[in-house]
Ligand code: NAP
């Protein structure tokens with residue numbers, strides 16, 4: 001039987017509409033959430049994502065500011081902007097779109113963001129809190145991955161979760177989140193021996209490697225939930241890290257690309273921003 005297709009686009013729209021109700025209430029109390037997005041340079045993919053984030057803010061009623069800076073900006077000028085946003089009471093969340101152009105120090109910029117406004121969850125304070133089980137901002141893409149798995153109705157506790165990829169923005173925090181949900185987690189990377197056999201152990205398989213259609217049908221345990229985080233542009237088309245046509249015949253549920261994790265990333269960014277405004 002072919003897999004259930006997990007409709008991230010539809011689930012993300014549902015989440016945005018729930019958030020809109022919260023924003024309407026917050027705004028009526030004089031606490032409209034605000035998000036500042038900082039885009040440095042002219043990475044075309046980043047420009048597309050920033051535009052989508054701005055549109056989502058408008059739809060939900062979140063106040064948004066876009067700061068577009070040339071790639072020639074100095075580190076000091078960028079840090080000064082972060083300081084200004086940290087101090088601005090209209091701004092609840094600050095997102096510096098990564099990657100930064102070369103010559104700029106990403107780590108120093110992330111470190112400068114007030115951890116209470118770090119809606120991307122990349123500040124070491126939030127990374128640390130997540131790893132020791134304290135409430136923290138969860139990075140948007142892994143948060144979206146977990147939400148999609150939960151919405152399939154799958155029980156996570158006790159399951160084998162295999163995460164393919166160990167980046168700081170996707171793989172590592174995704175593994176941490178599933179661990180927090182009491183899964184047994186395996187993290188695979190480019191030095192893993194026999195990745196295919198490791199993947200085939202997963203009741204839940206999360207793939208974030210940036211390799212078009214790497215994961216084939218025989219890499220997947222029959223009935224597994226497969227979440228494809230990959231966004232690869234190949235011949236003008238967007239394809240994931242999973243060979244969708246093969247894997248959908250084996251998996252129990254699978255996310256498509258596009259229309260899977262991508263829209264959830266933006267919905268979770270909106271949620272993190274609304275959460276900041278909703279506690280004060
Ligand atoms: P990344 O920083 O390039 O990390 C890739 C990871 O995959 C690394 O840990 C690497 O191992 C591992 N890897 C690469 N090739 C491998 C192979 N053949 N076998 C096993 N492991 C392999 O990538 P990322 O930022 O995590 O992004 C991953 C993908 O997700 C990309 O396609 C990206 O565009 C996409 N993405 C999507 C969203 C979204 O919202 N949907 C958000 C962010 C990223 P090493 O550590 O050993 O090098």
Ligand code: L37
Pocket residue numbers: 048049052095096097098099120140231238257258259260261262263264265266269
């Ligand atoms: N929060 N996200 C945050 N911070 C960053 O620094 N780089 C980065 C980041 N990445 C990001 O926003 N990624 C992302 C990727 C895909 C989508 C959205 C955000 C997305 O919605 N993708 C659509 C297809 C969009 C297209 O046509 O290009 C999809 O359906 O997958």
